Amino acid sequence: MFVGTYTGGSSNLTTIAVGLDASKNTIASANAADYVVGIPTLILMFATPALYKSSKWLKKL
Known part of the structure; x- marks a missing residue:
């Protein structure tokens, strides 16, 4: 189900879950x-360039 999320979003997760006959609690938890x-994770990825630019330690690394 999580592969569906990363290839097309939450709608794919839900579609795969319905196809697998997952319970409503499993779908909600997923x-x-x-x-x-x-x-x-997305917030961190978007912030990484700014963090890298302002970090002297990362520039040395």
């Missing part, structure tokens, strides 16, 4: 886990 992990 969507919640995706948001809990995905949103902070």
Whole structure:
């Protein structure tokens, strides 16, 4: 189900879950886990260039 998320978003996760006959609790938990992990990861990826630019330690590395 998570492969569906990364290839097309939450709608793909839900479609695959329905195809696998997953329970509603499993679908809700999978969507919640995706948001809990995905949103902070995206924020970090967008912030990384600015963090790199302002970090003397990373420039030395």
